[in-house]
Amino acid sequence: MGLKELFGFGGGGGGRKTKVDRLTKRVTNQYAQSPDRYAAMEDLIKLGAETWEKALKLPEGSEERKALETKAEDCYIALLKRFSMVASKTIEDEEEKGWLYRRLTAIGKPMLSPIRRYVVDAEGIAWSLRIVEDVAGEAEEWEILDVLLEAHPPGYERDNRAKRQMLMHLKEIDDPRVRDLLASYLGDPEEDIRFFCTEALIENAEPESLEPLIAHLASGEESLRLRRRILDGFADLGWDLSAHAAAVRQNLDEDHSFDGAKVHRT
Known part of the structure; x- marks a missing residue:
């Protein structure tokens, strides 16, 4: 019996489903x-741990070890798929996801590679990113975020849940790169993405966000809700907008006034 058969990863040929499947x-x-x-989640956790332990006993870099590491990751990816499914009973669904989140977080660093593989095509990634937040170092977290940013650039997506969840995670990171990344999505074709990034830039309240927000206000944004949010943000933050007076005046609405320096709610 070979390693694949021993750990339930196939070997039967003929398109037979594996134990992981x-x-x-x-x-x-x-x-x-x-x-x-x-019970199925417990079996996958056990199978992944046993396979990972077997891999660690083999020479690092060997083909056999790499194959086993990949198979262990396949178990963890199978578990991550549970987060994208909504069970028919809401209370049980949340309890299961919370339980699985704690179990996968306890696995630690071995979860990062399967998460990096999984999130590229996943429809929902919020729980996976929570695990990343708990177990990854800064460089490791950005490696996964870079993969996501490449997979979800500004642009139309039939289902933008993963993009939105990525941006929600990004917003909470204290890093100067975040501001420019959020600003780059102000040109996204989806209004809800533009609105989220507008709110994120306003809530983070970095003076460097003024330029992209002014530029977007003056860009011909069609959403009244979004233009109003920018003006509300300027009023709340009290930023000096005298250098951008023309752009502000051209985009005022009936709920705001401008004294030549600051926007005010009317």
């Missing part, structure tokens, strides 16, 4: 009984 189906079955999903 079967467990994944159980984990992501929204109509299954909660105890059945828990």
Whole structure:
């Protein structure tokens, strides 16, 4: 019996489903009984840990070790898929996700590579990014964010949930790169993405955000809600806008006034 058969990763040929495939189906079955999903998750956690432990006993860099590491990651990716499924019973769904989040966080650094693989195509990534926040160092976190930023640049997406969750995570990071990244999404075709990034820049209240916000206000933004939010932000922050007086005056609405330096709510 080879390693693949021993650890349930295939070897039967003929397109037979592997143990991981079967467990994944159980984990992501929204109509299954909660105890059945828990049992499948436990089996995947155990299988991943056993496979990872086996890999660590082999020479680093060997093909056999790399293969086992990949198979262990496949177990963890199967578990991450549970976060993208909504079970039929809401309370059980949240309890299962909270339980799984704690179990995967406890695994630590070995979760980072499977997360990096998983988030590229995943529809929901919020829970995965919570794990990253808990276990990754700064450089490791940015490696995963760079993968996500490449996968979700400004532009149309049929389902922008992953992009929005990425930006929500990004907003909370204290790093000068965040401001420019958020500003780059002010040109996204989706109004909800533009609005989120506008709010994020205003809430972070960095003076360097003034230029991109003014530029966007003057760009012909069609959303009245978004233009109003920018003006509200200027009023709340009390920024001196005298250098941008023309752009501000051209985009005032009936709810705001401008004294030549600052915007005020009327």
